[in-house]
Amino acid sequence: MIYQGKQKIWSDYQKEIPSDHWFYARSCIRQSFFPGAEKYFMVICKDLLGKDIFENAHHTTCGGISYHSDTIPQETVMTIVARQFALMTEAGYKNFVCSCITSFGNYTEILETWREFPELEAKIRENLWKACRREFEKPEYVAHASDLVYKFRNDIAERAKFRLVNKETGEPLRVVEHIGCHYSKMFPHKGVGGAEYPCVLSGMAEAWGGQVIDYPERRHCCGFGFRQYLVKANRGYSLSNTHKKFESMEPYHPDLIITNCPGCPYFLDRWQYVISEMTGKTYGENGYGIPALTYEELAGLVLGYDPWDLGLQFHQVAIEPLLDKIGIEYDPAKKYLGLNEKEIMKPALPSVMKCC
Amino acid sequence: MATEQSPKVSTPRDIRKEERAQRKAQRQGADAAPERKLEQVIIIGGGIAGMEATKQLLSLGYRPVLVEKEDHLGGHVASWNRLFPDMGDAQAIISTLREEIMDATIYLSTEISFCNRLRDGYNVMLSNGVNVLARAILMSTGFTLFPAAKKEEYGYGVYDRVITNADLENWFNGGDDHRIPSSPKAVGFVHCVGSRDLKAGNPQCSKVCCITAIKQAIEVKEKFPEAEVYCFYMDLRLFGKKYEDFYIRAQRDFGIHFIRGRVSEVSETINGSVQVKAEDTLSGRPIKVVLDMLVLMAGIVNNPDNAGIAKQLSLETDTDGFLRSADNILSITESPRKGIFLAGACTGAKTVPETVAEARSAALSIHNYLKNLQ
Amino acid sequence: MNFGFSLSPSSAVNLDKIDLSLYHKMEEIEPDVRICIGCGSCSATCTGQPFSGMSLRKVILAIQRGRENEAREMLSGCMLCGKCTMVCPRGINTRHLILSMCRYWDGEDHGYNLMNEVEVKI
Numbered sequence: 132m133i134y135q136g137k138q139k140i141w142s143d144y145q146k147e148i149p150s151d152h153w154f155y156a157r158s159c160i161r162q163s164f165f166p167g168a169e170k171y172f173m174v175i176c177k178d179l180l181g182k183d184i185f186e187n188a189h190h191t192t193c194g195g196i197s198y199h200s201d202t203i204p205q206e207t208v209m210t211i212v213a214r215q216f217a218l219m220t221e222a223g224y225k226n227f228v229c230s231c232i233t234s235f236g237n238y239t240e241i242l243e244t245w246r247e248f249p250e251l252e253a254k255i256r257e258n259l260w261k262a263c264r265r266e267f268e269k270p271e272y273v274a275h276a277s278d279l280v281y282k283f284r285n286d287i288a289e290r291a292k293f294r295l296v297n298k299e300t301g302e303p304l305r306v307v308e309h310i311g312c313h314y315s316k317m318f319p320h321k322g323v324g325g326a327e328y329p330c331v332l333s334g335m336a337e338a339w340g341g342q343v344i345d346y347p348e349r350r351h352c353c354g355f356g357f358r359q360y361l362v363k364a365n366r367g368y369s370l371s372n373t374h375k376k377f378e379s380m381e382p383y384h385p386d387l388i389i390t391n392c393p394g395c396p397y398f399l400d401r402w403q404y405v406i407s408e409m410t411g412k413t414y415g416e417n418g419y420g421i422p423a424l425t426y427e428e429l430a431g432l433v434l435g436y437d438p439w440d441l442g443l444q445f446h447q448v449a450i451e452p453l454l455d456k457i458g459i460e461y462d463p464a465k466k467y468l469g470l471n472e473k474e475i476m477k478p479a480l481p482s483v484m485k486c487c
Numbered sequence: 488m489a490t491e492q493s494p495k496v497s498t499p500r501d502i503r504k505e506e507r508a509q510r511k512a513q514r515q516g517a518d519a520a521p522e523r524k525l526e527q528v529i530i531i532g533g534g535i536a537g538m539e540a541t542k543q544l545l546s547l548g549y550r551p552v553l554v555e556k557e558d559h560l561g562g563h564v565a566s567w568n569r570l571f572p573d574m575g576d577a578q579a580i581i582s583t584l585r586e587e588i589m590d591a592t593i594y595l596s597t598e599i600s601f602c603n604r605l606r607d608g609y610n611v612m613l614s615n616g617v618n619v620l621a622r623a624i625l626m627s628t629g630f631t632l633f634p635a636a637k638k639e640e641y642g643y644g645v646y647d648r649v650i651t652n653a654d655l656e657n658w659f660n661g662g663d664d665h666r667i668p669s670s671p672k673a674v675g676f677v678h679c680v681g682s683r684d685l686k687a688g689n690p691q692c693s694k695v696c697c698i699t700a701i702k703q704a705i706e707v708k709e710k711f712p713e714a715e716v717y718c719f720y721m722d723l724r725l726f727g728k729k730y731e732d733f734y735i736r737a738q739r740d741f742g743i744h745f746i747r748g749r750v751s752e753v754s755e756t757i758n759g760s761v762q763v764k765a766e767d768t769l770s771g772r773p774i775k776v777v778l779d780m781l782v783l784m785a786g787i788v789n790n791p792d793n794a795g796i797a798k799q800l801s802l803e804t805d806t807d808g809f810l811r812s813a814d815n816i817l818s819i820t821e822s823p824r825k826g827i828f829l830a831g832a833c834t835g836a837k838t839v840p841e842t843v844a845e846a847r848s849a850a851l852s853i854h855n856y857l858k859n860l861q
Numbered sequence: 862m863n864f865g866f867s868l869s870p871s872s873a874v875n876l877d878k879i880d881l882s883l884y885h886k887m888e889e890i891e892p893d894v895r896i897c898i899g900c901g902s903c904s905a906t907c908t909g910q911p912f913s914g915m916s917l918r919k920v921i922l923a924i925q926r927g928r929e930n931e932a933r934e935m936l937s938g939c940m941l942c943g944k945c946t947m948v949c950p951r952g953i954n955t956r957h958l959i960l961s962m963c964r965y966w967d968g969e970d971h972g973y974n975l976m977n978e979v980e981v982k983i
Contacts, residue, residue, distance in 0.1 A: 132755055136636070136645035327639035347754035347762045367866040374868055382757045408862040482862070673877060717876070735951075738896045742888075744876075744925075747899065767874060769899045770922050776876035 132345060137328050144315075144325035148274050148282045152183045154224035155276070156215055158231035159192035161393045161425075167442025168427040169230050172276055175430055180286055184228070187218050193229070195237035195313075199357040206255065212241050213259040217267035227270035228279055232392035235275040236313025239321050242269060273321075275314060277391035277426050281323055281331045284338040292435030294340030297386075298458035303342035304386040307421075308332035309376075309399065311392025312352050332389050335426055339433045341386075348379035354402060355394035373402040377414045377421075384416070387453055388423040399423035404447045407483040418485040420448030432459060439465050449486040463487065527552055527621045528853055529611050531599060531796065534562020535839060536627035536831025536846040538584040541591045543850030549857075552592045552619050554599065556792070560585055562629050568659035570839055571702045572729035580839070602799050607860070608826060609800075622860060623826050623853045624800070626810060627846065628793050630832040632785040633681025633689065640752045641677065641783055648761050648778070649753065651680075651785045652696070655703055671714045671779035674707050675763055676700045677750045678720040682786030691807050693786035694836040697723050698730045700784050701737045707782075708741040716743045717776060719750045719765050727838060746774060753781060787836040800827055809835045820849035828853050879927030887924055890961040893953045897921050903945035903955055913938025917945050917955055920962075933966060 157169050176182040193215060194208035215238075219227055229235050245252035259265055280287070295304040310329045315322025324330030327350070333343040354373035359365045376399070390396040403420040407413045415421045423446070424432075431441040438459065443450040444466045454461055466487075469475045480486055528544050530537045533555030544551040559565060561581035570577050594615060602611040608622035635643040635651045643649050650658075650666050658664045678700050682693040697720065704716045718737075723745070725731050737743040748765035756762050761781050767774040789808040797803070797810060802822055805811040810833045813821040822829050830849035831842040887894050897918070904916035915938030923932040936959065945955040 132759075133645055133647060136642075139636075139644065140639060325639065328645070345755060347756055349754070350752065363865060366864075367869050370866065371869040371871070375871075405864060406868075409864070409868060715876075735896055739892065742895060745898075767922075767926065770874075770919070770926060772926070773871075773873040774876060774926075775873050 137330075140328050141324045141330045144320060144323065146274075146278065146321065146323055147272065148278050148323075149226050149272055150182070150282060152224060153185070153226045153228040153274070153279070154219040154222060154270075155184050155186040156190050156193065156227065156229040156231075156234060157186070158229070158234065158393045159196060161230060164393060164397045165425055165428065165442055165445055167431070167440065167445070168425040171431040171436065171441055172230065172280070172427045174436075175287065175427070175434065176279065176283070179290065179434070180283055185222055185224060187222060190215055190218050193231070193234040193237050195231070195233040196357070198237060199233060199313075200361055201358060206251075206258065208237065209241050209244075209251070209255045210258045210262060212238060213255050213267055214263065214265060216269060217259065217263075217265035219270060220266070220268045225268070225271040226274070227272070228274045228276055230276050230393075232275060232311030233313045233394075235273070235321075236311075236317055238270075238273050239318050242273065243318065245269070275331075275391065277314075277331050277335075278323055280426055280430055281334050284335045287335075287430050287434060288338045288340075291339060291433040293433050293457050293459055295336065295387075295429075295433065295457065296340045297456050299456075303340055304456065305344050305383060306333075306336040306341040307344050307346065307349070307380050307383075307385040307388040308336055309349070309353060309388055309390045309392075309395050309423075311390070311395055314391065332391055332426060335429070336389055339429070344380065344383045344385055346380040346383050348376045351376050351379075353390070353392070353395040353398045355398045360394075360398070369398070370402055370405060373398055374406055377403070377406065380421075381414055385421050386456060387429075388421055389426055389429050390423060391426050396423045396425050400447050404481050404484055407481060411483055413484045415448070416452065418483075419452050420484050422446060422448050422450050422453045432457070435459075437461070439468070447481075447486075448484070451487040525550060526857060527619060528623045528625060528857075529554065529609070529619055529621045530625045530627055532562070532627040532629055532831075532833070533557070533560040533593065533595070534627060534629045534831065534842075535564050535580070535584065536629065536833075536842045536849075537562075537625070538581075538588055539843045539846035540625050540627060540830055540850045540853075541588045541593075542584060543847050544853065545588060545591055547850060547854045549854075550592065551588075552594070552621070553588070554594050554597050554613060556596065556598045558596045560593070560595070563632070563653075564839060566653065566660070567656045569702070569706070571698050572727065572733060574702075599796050599799075602796070604800075623828060623857055625828045625830055625849055625853060626793075626796070626800075626802070626822070626833050627830045627849075628790050628796065628810075628833045630787045630809075630836065631790045631792075633687070633693075633788045635680055635783045635785045637687060638680055638684075638783070641680065641750065641781075642753045642755070642761070643783055646753065646755045646761055646781075647759050648755075649781045649783065651783045652699055652703060653785065655707075655782050659706060666780070668779045671711055673715045673717070673776065673778045674704075674711070674780045674782070675717045675719060675750075675776065675778040676704055676782045676784060677763075678718065678723075678784050679749065680783040680785050681788065682784075683721060689786060689788050689808070691786075691836065692724060693788075694724070694726075695838050696784040696786055697725055698727060698733060700782075701725075701730075701733050701743075703782060704743045705733075705737050705741050708743060714779075716741070717778070718743060718745050719748055719763070720745060721747070721749050728840075748774065787832060790833065793833060800824060802827065805834070807835060809833060818852075820845060820852050826856065828856075874926045874928075876926075880929075881925075881927060883929050883932075884924045884927075886965060887921075887958070887962065890965065891954060891958040893951070894921055894958055896951045897953060898951060900950060902948045902950065906944045906948045907939075908942045908944060909938040909940045915939050917959070921958075932962075936962060 176184045194211040197203035198208045315326040319326035336343050354369045360369040400423040428441050438461045467475050467477050527550045530553045533553050541551040541553045564577050565581050567577040598614040600612040600614050611619045681687045708716050748768045750765045752764050754762045760777050762777050765774050803811040812819045813823050828849045830846045901918050904910050904918050909915040920932045920935050943956050
């Protein structure tokens with residue numbers, strides 16, 4: 132691998148990311164998958180770095196999930212997106228940042244479509260007015276939340292309490308970075324680093340002390356694929372793609388996976404359990420799985436937030452071996468305590484994959 | 488390597504004087520032939536097209552002024568090793584041509600600063616300060632190899648074991664290349680890198696890569712008989728003299744595997760080899776292979792340096808991005824502008840013999856044009 | 862545990878992992894098999910193709926891709942009419958190839974007896 136070759140490509144795909152004043156749109160599914168992720172994005176950006184990130188409880192899904200599941204006409208999605216932009220405009224913001232990769236792809240695709248077909252934009256403006264009497268300005272900048280964290284990666288590194296380093300050996304942790312398909316595969320110039328060698332996540336992993344693994348199937352989809360998972364008849368196909376990725380990364384012995392999409396950490400996490408039940412095989416060390424984290428969770432970890440506050444007990448793959456490796460302290464007794472300190476239910480243990 | 492000839496500089500005044508003398512001689516009924524030898528023709532680009540045209544113009548009795556931006560003559564062929572279809576020595580071709588144009592005025596490491604049109608000719612200012620006046624200019628500015636790094640998915644410049652056709656020729660020529668392993672077990676060739684690729688900005692076929700890939704695959708197999716060699720092609724376009732024989736030899740005598748399918752992506756494996764994915768379109772199955780070396784057949788694209796000169800000479804580009812000929816059938820060596828001629832790959836991808844033939848044809852067109860002016 | 866779905870087998874051919882010993886045997890028997898260009902004229906003219914799926918082009922390719930069973934299955938549809946030999950632009954002795962392959966398989970005694978009654982004389 133010629134690192135300078137990658138750097139050259141990265142220099143061709145640098146995107147302008149304003150450092151402040153953003154309107155934040157959450158993901159429709161991440162709240163139930165890994166609820167700590169979005170919360171800690173706000174905590175890190177607002178409380179820690181003092182940025183102005185505004186959110187409005189009235190925003191909805193962007194419609195991208197139904198669009199990519201083939202269950203909604205594009206004009207409807209566009210009208211939903213137009214309403215999100217109207218909320219941004221009403222709040223006085225010009226920069227739009229979203230939590231979800233598919234949303235990011237959706238916003239980008241719609242803005243590009245409107246650029247090519249202005250008559251469609253005019254029609255959507257009319258739709259929106261008829262539907263809810265709202266008007267909107269198009270955002271000046273659209274970013275994915277991982278773009279912002281990438282931009283702040285060194286600020287986070289400066290404040291970090293831990294580094295992605297094995298405390299026993301002093302070696303950097305081996306990090307698999309997995310980019311959501313809708314981040315830059317449709318519009319390579321809209322993603323940091325392009326589509327072939329995106330550096331949005333690898334930049335974070337390196338800034339925080341890790342070593343990024345470049346394995347053959349790094350570009351491959353996590354397996355979610357919307358309809359491939361949502362339709363049960365296709366679910367084996369979804370699983371097989373995830374399996375392919377794990378088989379490909381296995382020889383590199385990754386310590387963790389970092390992702391920037393709602394679906395990817397979910398499927399890279401949950402399918403490890405399913406694969407272990409089906410084949411008896413696990414991919415982590417000593418019968419454990421490989422933790423698949425969101426970039427916000429990872430940022431939270433290096434910054435020293437409590438793993439259970441970050442919601443890491445919501446992962447199927449046990450996080451404890453990674454915490455031990457880095458040297459992050461945690462109270463095992465508090466893993467399944469709710470915010471009110473009362474016991475929430477404990478999950479049943481898998482029959483193959485080791486969990487704590 | 489050609490040594491720079493001592494410049495035989497002509498001032499505009501000299502030329503006008505010569506021309507006056509020439510016309511006077513003609514009026515007086517004298518034999519004008521010896522005087523006509525003095526007429527200068529500017530040839531821009533010292534690859535094989537420029538060299539061959541120079542040679543022909545010399546023998547037709549002109550004084551060609553050959554301008555080359557590099558410090559040596561021969562263009563792309565000068566850095567090639569052996570040429571299809573007879574595995575001839577590329578260096579020998581360049582040496583032969585170089586010897587045959589010793590009498591011409593040759594400026595190396597020289598570019599065109601500007602040119603402007605006069606009433607019956609052109610005034611060309613060179614970067615070395617020399618000013619040349621001529622009634623005919625030959626553009627033999629050639630092509631550039633498609634920058635293979637632009638096909639990011641193939642990882643040229645990123646993966647250790649990915650090289651181009653040009654890199655391989657350089658290695659055949661004795662150059663050092665740490666990317667080429669000492670005993671590869673499997674080697675692949677990707678045809679059409681930057682050719683027939685709308686997204687890469689070049690929908691044209693580069694013509695020579697299919698046969699070059701086969702030639703290089705055979706050469707690799709000769710060097711590494713133990714290696715399995717795979718050629719990934721979209722179509723095999725083997726139109727030239729004895730090309731099909733080459734193909735049959737590659738299959739029958741060298742056991743080279745031809746897989747019809749465009750490589751979709753290349754990744755590095757844990758031991759630094761490359762994993763290549765394609766579809767085996769003849770069986771309709773995805774195919775995957777780990778290779779110790781991958782050679783990208785970078786295609787022929789328009790030389791971007793042409794744009795500046797073309798603008799000053801009001802030359803147009805054709806829809807394929809190359810310089811436009813007056814007619815693509817009958818007058819391929821003539822531009823739509825009076826007194827400006829074209830030869831070789833500046834009008835599109837060409838093989839070496841095609842380029843040489845075209846250069847001769849261009850020299851004859853120039854000769855006829857100048858003859859008819861008088 | 863039954864999830865109601867399972868891992869799908871991959872249809873991808875791993876060129877560096879397939880067993881090419883049969884192909885090398887084939888090359889030995891009929892070296893001209895190497896010069897097949899996959900044009901498909903053998904299959905287009907084949908008497909058996911429309912009814913049995915026999916395609917000599919695919920048989921050769923299947924063996925090149927290490928898919929022996931597929932090749933054997935297909936070849937059992939051959940009626941030995943010889944039209945493919947007549948039509949092959951590369952002049953491959955397809956009849957010799959087919960008969961030799963059958964003889965090879967018969968010799969292995971896999972109970973594969975398509976050509977048992979045919980007297981092989983080339």
